[in-house]
Amino acid sequence: MPEIVNPHPERAGIAELVPELTKAAGEDFLEAVSEDDMDEIALRPGGLLAVITRLREAGFNLLLDVGGTDHHPLTPRFEISYILTAIPLGDVRDPYRFFGLKRFRLRVFPNDSDPVVPTLSDLWPSANWAEREIFDLFGVRFEGHPDLRRILNPDDWKGYPLRKDYPLRGLERRFAAGGHVGPVPPLRES
Amino acid sequence: MTLDLRALESNPDLLLTPGDDRDTLILSMGPQHPSTHGVLRVMLKLDGETVITAEPEIGFLHTGIEKQAENLFWQQAITVVDRADYLAPLSNSLCYVLAAERLLDIDRQIPERARVLRVMFTELTRLASHLVWLGTHCLDLGAQSIFFYAFEMRERILSIMEFVTGARMHQSWFRIGGLAIDVPKGFLDTIDDFIGRFPDRLNDMRAIVEKNVIIVDRLVGIGKIGQQEAIDWGLTGPPLRATGIAYDVRRAHPYCDYDTYEFEVPTQTAGDCYARFVVRLDEMVQSWRIIKQARERFPGGPVVIDDRKIVPPPKTEIQHSMEALIHHFKLVSSGFNVPEGHIYQAVEGPRGEMGMYVTSAGGNKPWRVRWRPSSFYHTQALKRLAPGNLIADVVAIIGSMDPVFGDVDR
Numbered sequence: 162m163p164e165i166v167n168p169h170p171e172r173a174g175i176a177e178l179v180p181e182l183t184k185a186a187g188e189d190f191l192e193a194v195s196e197d198d199m200d201e202i203a204l205r206p207g208g209l210l211a212v213i214t215r216l217r218e219a220g221f222n223l224l225l226d227v228g229g230t231d232h233h234p235l236t237p238r239f240e241i242s243y244i245l246t247a248i249p250l251g252d253v254r255d256p257y258r259f260f261g262l263k264r265f266r267l268r269v270f271p272n273d274s275d276p277v278v279p280t281l282s283d284l285w286p287s288a289n290w291a292e293r294e295i296f297d298l299f300g301v302r303f304e305g306h307p308d309l310r311r312i313l314n315p316d317d318w319k320g321y322p323l324r325k326d327y328p329l330r331g332l333e334r335r336f337a338a339g340g341h342v343g344p345v346p347p348l349r350e351s
Numbered sequence: 352m353t354l355d356l357r358a359l360e361s362n363p364d365l366l367l368t369p370g371d372d373r374d375t376l377i378l379s380m381g382p383q384h385p386s387t388h389g390v391l392r393v394m395l396k397l398d399g400e401t402v403i404t405a406e407p408e409i410g411f412l413h414t415g416i417e418k419q420a421e422n423l424f425w426q427q428a429i430t431v432v433d434r435a436d437y438l439a440p441l442s443n444s445l446c447y448v449l450a451a452e453r454l455l456d457i458d459r460q461i462p463e464r465a466r467v468l469r470v471m472f473t474e475l476t477r478l479a480s481h482l483v484w485l486g487t488h489c490l491d492l493g494a495q496s497i498f499f500y501a502f503e504m505r506e507r508i509l510s511i512m513e514f515v516t517g518a519r520m521h522q523s524w525f526r527i528g529g530l531a532i533d534v535p536k537g538f539l540d541t542i543d544d545f546i547g548r549f550p551d552r553l554n555d556m557r558a559i560v561e562k563n564v565i566i567v568d569r570l571v572g573i574g575k576i577g578q579q580e581a582i583d584w585g586l587t588g589p590p591l592r593a594t595g596i597a598y599d600v601r602r603a604h605p606y607c608d609y610d611t612y613e614f615e616v617p618t619q620t621a622g623d624c625y626a627r628f629v630v631r632l633d634e635m636v637q638s639w640r641i642i643k644q645a646r647e648r649f650p651g652g653p654v655v656i657d658d659r660k661i662v663p664p665p666k667t668e669i670q671h672s673m674e675a676l677i678h679h680f681k682l683v684s685s686g687f688n689v690p691e692g693h694i695y696q697a698v699e700g701p702r703g704e705m706g707m708y709v710t711s712a713g714g715n716k717p718w719r720v721r722w723r724p725s726s727f728y729h730t731q732a733l734k735r736l737a738p739g740n741l742i743a744d745v746v747a748i749i750g751s752m753d754p755v756f757g758d759v760d761r
Contacts, residue, residue: 197453198694223582228708228721230693242708244695244723248598250578256602256616266695287585290731298417313410313760322418329422 175200175265178219185211191270199244201266206278209269213243213281221245221265224281227291229299233325237270239301241278271301280306298323374399380745382411388487388749389756393733395742402745405737407730412760420720424686425451426527428717433521435722436758438483441476442700444525445469447720449606450696450709451527454689457656465529465654466607471542471645472512472524473607473698474638478549479508480701480755481635488628488750489560492569500556504549511541528662529655542646549639557632570625574736574748577622584735585728588703589634590752592618593626600699612641624751631753661687686715702726702753722761726754 179193182202189208194201204212223246230240247263271278280303281288292303293312300321303309311318320327381392390411396403416435420428432447433440452458486501509519515534516522524531560566576586578594591598599616601609617633619626655662663682664675691713697706703725712718729752736748 196694197692198696223587224585225587225697225704226706226708226721226723228723230710230719230721232712232718242721244706244708248582248596250582250596252595254595254597254618254620256597256599259598259603260605262598262603264695285585286583286735287728287731290727294727311410313413315410322415327418329418 175263178216182212182215185215187211196266199264199266201268203268203270206269206271209267209281210279212267213245213284216245216265216267217284220247221263222250223248224285224287224291225264227281227288227295229295229301229323231299231323231325236273238273239271239276239299241269241271241295241301243267243269243281276301277304278302279304282306297321300324375403378742380742382408388754390760391730391749391754391756393737393745393749395737395745397742400741400743402737402740402742405733405745407733409727409730409756409759412756414761416761417720417722420717422716424715425689425717426682426686428720429526430521430523432720433523434757435724435761436700436702436705436726436755437520438480438755438757439476439701439705440521440523441472441525442698442705444523445473445607446696446698446700446705446707447709448525448527449698450694450707451689451717453694453696454692454709454711455527455661456690457528457658457661460656460658461529462653462656463650464533464652467645467648467650468530468534468654469525470607470609470612471642472515472522474641474645475508475511477638477701478635478642479505479512481631481638482508484631484701484750484753485556485560488753489566491746491750492566494560494563494566497556497559500552500559504552504556507545507548511545514538514541526655526662528658529653533654539646539649542642546639546643546646550636553632553635553639561629561632566628567625569744569747570628570751571621571623573624573740573744574751575621575623576732576736580735581622584732586703586732587725587728588699588701589627589630590703590729590732592616593630594622595620600697600704604697606696606698612644614638614641624747627751688713688715689717697723700725702755702758703729722758724758724761726752726756726758730754730759 183190183193186204186208189205191203191205202212225244225246228242232238232240243266245265249258269278278301280292282292290312292306293309295301296303296309297311297313298321310316376397378395378397379392380395382390392408394406394408416431419431423431429444429447432443436443452461482501482505486498489497512522513519515538516524576594578596581591581594587598595618597616597618602616614637617630617637619630659678663679668675669679689711691711693708693710695706695708697704704723705725706723708721709717710719732752733748737745
C-alpha cells in the first residue's frame with residue numbers, strides 16, 4: 162500500500178497539460194475547471210479533435226465513456242462529456258500501480274439549433290455505439306460517423322427521448338389493440 | 352412485427368456484396384436464442400460455419416431508466432437504478448449513492464457500520480452475479496450439472512439478501528446517507544454459515560469445470576484480444592484483466608475503504624475466453640476473502656448519518672416531536688435538494704467499471720444520470736471478437752463477456 166502524499170494523485174501532470182490543451186483548442190476553448198472528481202476542459206466541437214489527439218499522445222488511451230446531457234432551457238443546451246483515463250500497458254499485473262489513475266473529462270458544447278460534433282469512432286472503435294446512443298436519445302449528430310443509426314429505440318422512432326422537452330408520458334399511443342392510434346389519456350391526479 | 356429490413360438496408364456489412372460466393376449466408380442469431388442471455392440479436396455473415404462479420408443489435412430491453420431517474424426524487428431514483436444491471440443491483444445503487452453523497456458533501460460522514468455492510472453486500476452481489484455467469488456460461492458450453500451447483504449457492508446468497516433487506520433481487524437497500532435498515536438479529540449466524548460453506552462448494556465447482564477437457568477445448572484460444580485492442584474497444588473488468596492489465600476500480604480509486612481490505616486482483620495474460628473464465632473464478636475467491644474481513648470487522652453503531660435534512664428521523668421520534676414529523680413529511684413529499692454540480696463516480700461492478708456521470712441542477716431530482724454500462728462496451732466488442740470463429744464459438748464468446756442486457760439497454 163503506497164503512502165498517500167498527494168491528495169489528488171490522479172491529477173499529477175495534468176495541470177501542466179492544460180495550457181497545451183487550451184492552445185490546441187484555440188478559439189474553441191471555453192474554460193478549464195478543477196472539479197471534485199477530476200480536472201476538465203470545456204470547449205466547442207471545433208477544437209475536440211485537436212485536444213483529444215493531444216490527450217492521446219499524453220497517454221490517455223481509454224475512452225471510458227461518452228455521455229450526453231440536455232441543459233434545456235439553459236443555453237448552450239447540449240453537453241457531450243468524454244471521460245478518459247490513462248492505462249499503462251505491458252507487464253502491469255500489480256494492481257497498486259493503478260492507484261490514483263489519471264482521469265480527465267472533456268465537455269463539448271455544440272450549438273443548439275443544429276448540434277454536430279466530430280466523431281471519435283476512427284480513433285476508438287468503442288466510441289461507435291456510444292455516439293449512436295447519443296444520436297438516438299438526444300439527436301446530436303456525429304460528423305463522419307460510419308453508421309449513425311438509432312441503437313436503443315426502433316429505427317422508426319420519432320423524437321429524442323432524453324431531451325428535456327420530450328415528455329415522460331403523453332405521446333401517441335403506439336401499440337394499442339386493433340391498430341388504434343390516439344393520444345394517451347392523461348394521468349388521473351388523485 | 353415485420354423483419355427489420357430498414358436496418359439491413361442501411362448497414363452494408365450485412366448485405367451480400369459482389370465478392371461473396373454462393374455459400375455466404377446471413378444468419379440472425381437471437382433475440383430469443385438461449386445463449387444470448389436475454390435479448391441480444393447478432394446478425395452473422397457466414398462462410399460455411401465461419402463467421403465473417405458479426406453485428407450485434409441491442410435495444411430490446413430499453414426501458415428508459417435514465418429518463419425515469421430524472422423524474423424521481425434523489426432517494427427514489429435508487430429503485431430504478433437497481434433495475435439496470437439486474438444481476439448486480441447493489442453495485443448499481445452503490446455507484447449512484449456514492450455519487451449523490453459526494454455531490455451532497457456527506458461522503459466522509461457515512462458511519463463505519465454502513466461502509467462495512469456496503470462492502471460485504473456488494474461482494475455478495477458480485478458472487479451471486481458470477482455464479483449466474485458460471486452456471487449459464489457452462490450451460491451454453493453443454494455442461495449441465497455445474498448450473499445446479501452454482502444456482503444452489505446463489506440461492507443461499509439471495510436468501511441472505513431477502514433476510515436482510517426483504518427483497519431477493521432489487522433490494523434498494525443502500526440509501527443516500529447510509530442504509531435503509533440495520534441488519535436483523537441472527538444475521539451474523541447466517542453470514543458465518545455462508546462464509547464457512549462457500550470455499551468447499553467453490554472448490555467443488557472448480558474441480559468440475561476448470562480443468563475439464565471439454566471446457567478447455569472450447570475456450571482456449573477463442574476470442575483472443577490483446578491489451579491495446581482491449582483498451583481501444585473500451586473493455587474493463589474481467590475481460591481487461593484477462594489481458595494482463597490489473598485495472599480494478601477498487602484499487603485504482605478506492606471507495607468504501609476498499610484500500611484497507613486485503614485482496615488480490617487476479618489477472619491472466621492470454622486474453623482469450625479461458626483467461627476470462629479463470630479470472631472470474633479467481634475473483635470469487637477474492638470476494639469471499641473480502642466478505643470474511645468485513646465480517647471480522649463488523650463494527651457497531653448507526654447505519655445512517657444523523658442529518659435530518661437527508662435521512663428521515665426514527666419512527667419513535669416522529670411520534671413525540673413535531674419537528675421530526677415535519678422533517679419526515681418534507682422528505683417524503685418533496686425529498687431534498689442537492690447542490691448544483693456534476694460528478695463521475697465509478698465502482699467495480701461484477702462486469703467491469705460501473706460508472707455514473709451524475710449532474711445536479713440544484714433541485715430535488717437528479718438532472719441527468721448517465722451510466723457507463725460496461726456490458727454495453729463488452730457487447731460492442733463482439734464485432735471484433737466473433738469474426739474468424741465458428742458459430743459455436745460465438746456462443747462461448749458471448750458467455751465469456753458476460754453481458755447483462757438490463758445494463759446494455761437500460
